[in-house]
Amino acid sequence: MKFSKATDYALHTMLMLAVDETGKPVGVQQLADKQGVSPTYLSKILTKLAKAGMVESASGAGGGYRLTRRKEDVSFLDIIHAIEGTSSLFDCGLEHGEECLIQKVMLEAERRMEQQLKQTKLVDLVKEMKVAAK
Amino acid sequence: MKFSKATDYALHTMLMLAVDETGKPVGVQQLADKQGVSPTYLSKILTKLAKAGMVESASGAGGGYRLTRRKEDVSFLDIIHAIEGTSSLFDCGLEHGEECLIQKVMLEAERRMEQQLKQTKLVDLVKEMKVAAK
């Protein structure tokens, strides 16, 4: 029960893209270097983000990745769901007739966490970073 | 990023022990049957719960497990921590000078979930079950 490193990379990558102001695509190489990951692996993660429609790729020389959606609209939860999947964290494997009370409690707890992650957008962190940089 | 089945078993097991009124130890065999798990595996989980001090074992014939703490005092979080460990769900592997803003957001989200899990006690479910049984 831990978030995967892939999620870690994805979040940091998205943040880097959000910080970038140029509008030009950023190369995988560059993104990978800053995080100390191999470019090949990171490109896998980016493929997932692309399939989720959060990012688009430009191939060829000078190519790379760029956000498709506005950074005001991309939440942490979106990114996490793109990498980890959207299924709930807890499954009650038992088949005791009625609905499982334990399951209900767990889902409610999960919902609280997701609520927090959904309301935090990329732009929030970008702003914080600019403030700190002053 | 999912809760393990072991956690599922642990929660259900603890609930069964909490429901039991006799005060006599309940055998692993019996607990395992109700959940469709092998007794050997379940005993492993119970060992963890025992080390966490939530449960005590009585060996020999007629032996089994029994709660040590009052069911008013045992929260979901206690049980989950006993099985999954207490380390946080997210680690920022990067070493970017300052503290990681992403990490902060993730920890806050996790904290929300844990707060919910901490305030839900075994006794709450026991009561609900009794109401439903009427």
Next chain:
DNA sequence: GCGTGATTACTCGGATACAAGATGTCCGAGTTTGAGCGG
């Protein structure tokens, strides 16, 4: 009736097997940019 020993019903812990998922690498193929070169 009473102690003593054997049997039975349990838990305990370690060692081991197995499977799945996370992590990471390699390679071949397609695409765009830009430079070089010839007309």
Next chain:
DNA sequence: CCGCTCAAACTCGGACATCTTGTATCCGAGTAATCACGC
């Protein structure tokens, strides 16, 4: 100066290799209750 070709710099996707973790089983050892037997 224009257009063509070619090389370089990229991404894309699949196929592997590896490592860790979760899941599960097996077995030998210890322990308590119960039963049987002999005194």
